[in-house]
Each structure stands twice: as structure tokens, then as C-alpha cells.
Amino acid sequence: MTLTATAKVEGPSGCFPRAENRCLVASNEPMNSEYRLMVVNAPETGLSAYAGQFFHLLCPATATEQPFLRRPMSIYRIDRENGQLGFLYKVTGKGTCALASLAPGDELNATGPLGVGFSIPEGTRHVAMIARGVGLATLAPLARMATVNGAKITAILSARAPEFLMSRDELEAAGAAVIEVNDVAGNSSPQDVTNRLRDIHEKTPIDFMATCGSNRLLSLTRELCSEWNIPGQVAVEAFMGCGLGMCFACVVPVRDAEGKEEMKRVCYDGPVFGVNEVTTW
Amino acid sequence: MVDLSVTVGGVRMANPIMPASGSIAEGIADVVDLGKLGAIVLKTITPDIRQGVKPPRVVEYTDATLFSIGIPSKGPDYLLNHTVPFFARFGPPVIASISADTAEDFGNLAKYISDPRIAAIEANISCPNLRAHGRAFGMDPVAAAEVIKAMKGNTHLPVWAKLTPNVGDIAEIARAVEDAGADAVVTANAILGMAINAETMMPRLGNVVGGLTGPAVKPVILRMVNQCAEAVKIPVIGCGGISTGEDIIEYMLAGAAAVQIGTMNFVHTAAMEQSIDWVADYCTRKNIARVAELTGALQLPVDQKSEQRDAVAL
Numbered sequence: 395m396t397l398t399a400t401a402k403v404e405g406p407s408g409c410f411p412r413a414e415n416r417c418l419v420a421s422n423e424p425m426n427s428e429y430r431l432m433v434v435n436a437p438e439t440g441l442s443a444y445a446g447q448f449f450h451l452l453c454p455a456t457a458t459e460q461p462f463l464r465r466p467m468s469i470y471r472i473d474r475e476n477g478q479l480g481f482l483y484k485v486t487g488k489g490t491c492a493l494a495s496l497a498p499g500d501e502l503n504a505t506g507p508l509g510v511g512f513s514i515p516e517g518t519r520h521v522a523m524i525a526r527g528v529g530l531a532t533l534a535p536l537a538r539m540a541t542v543n544g545a546k547i548t549a550i551l552s553a554r555a556p557e558f559l560m561s562r563d564e565l566e567a568a569g570a571a572v573i574e575v576n577d578v579a580g581n582s583s584p585q586d587v588t589n590r591l592r593d594i595h596e597k598t599p600i601d602f603m604a605t606c607g608s609n610r611l612l613s614l615t616r617e618l619c620s621e622w623n624i625p626g627q628v629a630v631e632a633f634m635g636c637g638l639g640m641c642f643a644c645v646v647p648v649r650d651a652e653g654k655e656e657m658k659r660v661c662y663d664g665p666v667f668g669v670n671e672v673t674t675w
Numbered sequence: 676m677v678d679l680s681v682t683v684g685g686v687r688m689a690n691p692i693m694p695a696s697g698s699i700a701e702g703i704a705d706v707v708d709l710g711k712l713g714a715i716v717l718k719t720i721t722p723d724i725r726q727g728v729k730p731p732r733v734v735e736y737t738d739a740t741l742f743s744i745g746i747p748s749k750g751p752d753y754l755l756n757h758t759v760p761f762f763a764r765f766g767p768p769v770i771a772s773i774s775a776d777t778a779e780d781f782g783n784l785a786k787y788i789s790d791p792r793i794a795a796i797e798a799n800i801s802c803p804n805l806r807a808h809g810r811a812f813g814m815d816p817v818a819a820a821e822v823i824k825a826m827k828g829n830t831h832l833p834v835w836a837k838l839t840p841n842v843g844d845i846a847e848i849a850r851a852v853e854d855a856g857a858d859a860v861v862t863a864n865a866i867l868g869m870a871i872n873a874e875t876m877m878p879r880l881g882n883v884v885g886g887l888t889g890p891a892v893k894p895v896i897l898r899m900v901n902q903c904a905e906a907v908k909i910p911v912i913g914c915g916g917i918s919t920g921e922d923i924i925e926y927m928l929a930g931a932a933a934v935q936i937g938t939m940n941f942v943h944t945a946a947m948e949q950s951i952d953w954v955a956d957y958c959t960r961k962n963i964a965r966v967a968e969l970t971g972a973l974q975l976p977v978d979q980k981s982e983q984r985d986a987v988a989l
């Protein structure tokens with residue numbers, strides 16, 4: 395039996411906040427030479443996701459690959475109106491290679507939503523998000539989260555070259571002011587980005603920052619947050635075993651306010667941490 | 676109605692299916708109805724607080740994983756004040772798991788955590804014995820027995836000995852822990868392995884060696900369960916590579932009284948719940964009134980009955 399993308403998908407079991415969501419692939423298309431966007435019809439539990447959370451995806455077997463473990467994938471789009479989730483991913487290894495083989499109508503088994511995502515403090519007026527690489531995907535749903543909270547949002551999107559800049563439309567539709575920078579144009583250095591942010595802050599003070607996808611961007615975010623005395627968060631990526639905080643494979647050192655380090659699970663204690671808590675994204 | 680209940684090593688369970696130590700944590704309660712399980716086995720704790728080993732901590736194969744985690748532990752007080760109350764509310768008996776550097780420390784820790792909310796204590800004897808230059812307790816029948824004796828002398832709770840498969844003669848270890856008073860054996864922990872990255876010329880695990888687990892190990896551990904079951908009278912709990920109800924039946928036929936599912940919980944959170952249903956259906960289909968009847972019910976053709984199943988000619 396071939397399932398159609400419009401077929402009814404299985405609902406969540408009981409009142410469990412996370413589930414093995416059996417989603418149906420609606421589309422799975424290349425966005426550029428590196429990234430693909432997969433849109434799936436998801437059951438209700440899956441749609442309860444918020445910015446910074448992720449799903450643990452069961453990768454299908456292909457002729458050449460049979461990934462055993464699931465692959466964590468941050469959420470790019472949460473479209474509750476249409477009952478859809480979007481994943482923007484770069485085909486890098488055997489897991490993402492297998493995901494790229496999914497066609498409309500195929501089932502995608504997605505456990506989630508998982509992890510602790512972004513939390514914009516109450517009363518925040520102006521959010522600045524600074525993203526590069528896969529961070530462009532992870533931070534995209536933050537724009538809607540900010541506007542729903544009544545905050546203005548400025549998004550700085552950074553990439554190696556202009557063709558790798560993604561999600562401008564997505565962000566603008568959510569009400570973000572978008573600034574694109576790239577290495578080819580030569581306006582993406584940490585110094586350039588810092589200067590831009592200072593200008594923006596001067597006009598409309600930034601009171602919350604979020605970043606993902608680059609250690610250099612994380613450093614400058616941390617510095618500006620401490621200079622302006624505002625909170626900042628970063629979404630961390632890691633190879634995971636279980637996604638549910640059970641196997642302790644995806645740990646990173648996390649510093650508390652006193653500077654004491656503890657190994658914490660990216661999948662369960664994160665993936666979003668304070669910019670002062672972690673040294674790498 | 677099939678009777679799925681079993682009594683294993685002093686613990687009565689609604690069915691023979693439980694998670695393996697270290698394969699679940701609080702997060703699973705968001706996805707799985709823990710009330711349906713036969714028992715809830717907790718991750719090993721040590722007397723001290725530990726952070727675990729250096730990452731990377733996992734390597735993936737087609738149907739197996741090589742993990743090296745190093746038992747991160749928040750210690751016994753956290754277990755009693757947080758972990759046990761969290762899991763006890765679901766109903767099934769809660770089994771604690773402990774590890775320590777010396778046999779005496781195993782005994783002291785068993786005493787410290789002897790609490791009415793805990794139904795049994797599993798001894799993880801795959802860890803290094805500091806008095807034997809870091810060799811695992813479970814690799815030596817004398818050291819393994821000492822751990823069990825120390826625990827039995829310090830707690831009224833049933834003690835399950837979780838054996839390491841990294842030995843030549845697992846039946847010998849099973850006999851030693853039975854003689855020392857163990858109420859059950861769990862066969863087994865992970866198979867020691869190593870992974871190297873040819874490009875970087877470095878180990879793939881921060882800890883260099885790890886434990887191989889998942890479906891690929893099933894034939895090896897199934898054989899060991901069979902050997903243990905023939906060697907001891909106490910119940911044997913099968914653990915290694917189980918992912919389906921069918922695997923569970925195989926383990927029970929080989930001699931297991933109950934089973935534990937580990938790695939599969941990471942891939943399919945529904946594995947335990949689904950396999951309970953599968954086992955019930957199997958029993959109905961086979962006209963088996965009590966699941967316990969399956970234990971050791973392996974049918975050997977007459978001419979294949981051999982006293983010596985620890986040798987094979989290829």
C-alpha cells in the first residue's frame with residue numbers, strides 16, 4: 395500500500411508529551427547544492443514542538459546504507475495550521491544520505507519533540523539571532539517565537555557564499571528584519587558582525603541574543619551579552635545515542651555560574667544552553 | 676488469558692520484560708507507559724559521584740553499537756531521594772544496580788540503599804576491581820563470589836549478579852555467584868570491543884575500548900544464557916541484543932526466566948511494550964497457559980544432545 399501525503403497520520407498515544415511520531419513525507423527537495431528541505435505531515439504530539447527542540451529521526455535503509463541509530467534533527471519549521479513540520483538538513487553522512495532518499499508518501503518515524511529549546515525571557519523587546527550553517531535551520535522558528543511574545547527580531551544570517559543563505563523568506567514572513575552576510579562579499583567576519591550588532595543595538599537596544607552554527611559567532615555573542623548585560627542562548631549539536639537522556643553519549647562540559655563544570659546531556663539538558671555555560675556550539 | 680507473570684530471584688513481576696541497566700532514564704517516561712513493564716532496572720550507581728569517561732562515547736555499526744560511558748553516577752543519596760521515588764510511582768518493582776571499587780564497598784553500598792521501595796539489587800560486576808589491578812570482578816570466580824557475599828551479608832534484598840560475557844567459561848562464574856548466595860544471574864553485560872579511525876589513526880572512543888551491544892550480540896549471549904541455565908538452579912535473566920518478542924522467546928527457550936532490553940530502547944522506545952504484546956500473542960498461538968513454561972523448553976533433537984556445548988568444530 396502506498397500512503398499519500400494527505401492520508402491521516404496516527405495520533406499521539408494517551409497524554410505522553412513526546413512520541414514516536416509516524417509522519418508522512420510531503421516533500422523532500424534540495425534547497426541548494428548542500429541542503430535539503432523535508433516537509434512532513436505530523437501528528438499532534440509532533441506539532442507541539444517549539445524553537446530549539448529537535449526530533450530523533452529513524453533513517454530508512456537504502457541500497458547502500460542502514461544506519462542503526464536515529465539521527466537528531468533540529469526543527470526548521472513548525473506549521474501547526476497545516477499540520478506540518480520542516481527539517482532543513484545538510485547531506486553529510488550515511489544518516490542524512492538515507493533521509494535524502496525519502497520520497498513524498500513515505501513514512502518518517504520521528505521521535506519527539508525532544509530536548510529543551512529556546513526560552514525568550516518575559517518582557518523581551520528585541521531579539522537578535524546570529525546564525526550560520528545548520529544554525530540557519532535551528533534558529534528559524536525563533537522568529538515566530540519572538541513575534542508571538544511581542545518582541546521585535548533581527549536576524550543576521552551568515553554563510554560561506556550567497557547561495558548557501560537560506561530561510562530569508564521564512565524569517566521575513568515571521569516578522570524578522572533580516573541581514574545577510576557572507577564570506578565572498580567579505581562582510582561576515584566576527585568584527586563586521588559585531589559592528590553591525592553594535593549599530594543595531596544603538597538604535598533599538600537588543601535584550602536577548604540567540605546563536606547557532608559557529609564557534610566564532612558564539613564567542614562574539616557571549617562577549618556582547620556580557621557587555622550589554624543581557625541573556626543569550628546557544629543551540630548545541632552533538633552525535634547522539636538515544637535522544638532521550640538515557641545513554642549519556644552526547645555529553646558536553648557545562649559551566650555553572652560559579653565556573654564549576656559538569657558533563658551534561660545535549661539531548662536532555664539541552665540542546666539550548668546559556669552562552670556562558672558552554673565553550674563550543 | 677495467558678499468565679505472563681514470573682517470579683525471578685525473589686521478585687514477582689507481571690511479565691518477564693524489563694529494561695537493562697543504563698538503557699533508560701527519566702526521559703523514557705515521557706514516551707513509554709512504564710507501568711506495563713515487568714520491572715524497572717535503574718542505571719548503575721557507584722558510592723562516589725562520577726562524571727563518566729571522555730567523549731566520544733559511541734560508535735555505530737549496522738546492527739550494534741560500541742558505547743563507552745563510564746558510569747556517570749550521582750551517588751546513593753540522589754538515587755534514594757530522586758531516582759527511586761521517580762520510578763517507584765509507576766508500579767512495577769524497581770531494581771537498583773550498583774558498582775564499586777572493592778567487594779567491601781559493594782557490601783556497604785548495598786546496605787546503604789536497602790530501602791523498601793527497592794525490590795532487588797543488581798551487582799554490576801563488569802567494572803574494574805581496584806584490588807586486582809583493574810581486572811573486572813566478573814572475570815574471576817573468586818572476586819565475583821566475594822562481591823555477592825559482601826552484598827548478601829549486608830542486605831535482606833535479593834541480589835542479582837550481572838555477569839560479564841568477557842570470560843572463557845561463563846558457567847563457572849555463574850556457579851560461583853550461586854554458591855555465594857546470588858538470587859539470580861543476569862547474562863550478560865556488554866562484550867568488550869574497540870574501534871579505530873583509519874584516517875585519523877586514532878581510537879573512535881574517548882575511552883579507547885567500549886562495550887558492544889545491540890542485535891548483533893544476540894547469538895553470543897544466547898549461547899551464554901543456555902550455558903548458565905544448565906549450570907545453576909537460580910534463575911537466569913537474559914540480556915543481549917533483544918529487540919523483539921521473538922528474541923525474548925528464544926532467550927526463554929534457551930533457559931532465561933526473564934529478559935532485559937538495552938540498546939533497542941535507544942532506537943525504538945516502543946520495543947519493550949510491543950514485545951510484551953508479542954509474547955502474549957505467541958503464547959496464545961502456541962497454547963501456552965503460563966509464559967514461565969517457556970523457560971528452558973528448548974527442543975533438542977535426540978542426536979544433538981551434547982554435554983559439551985562450549986566447543987564447536989567449524
Ligand SMILES: Cc1cc2nc3c(=O)[nH]c(=O)nc-3n(C[C@H](O)[C@H](O)[C@H](O)COP(=O)(O)O)c2cc1C
Binds near residue numbers: 917935936937939
Ligand atoms: C549506553 C549503555 C549504558 C549502559 N549502562 C550500564 C550500566 O550502568 N550498568 C550495567 O550493568 N549495564 C549497563 N549497560 C549494559 C546493558 O545493561 C546491557 O547489559 C547490554 O547493553 C546488552 O544488552 P543489549 O544488547 O540489549 O543492549 C549499558 C549499555 C549501554 C549501551
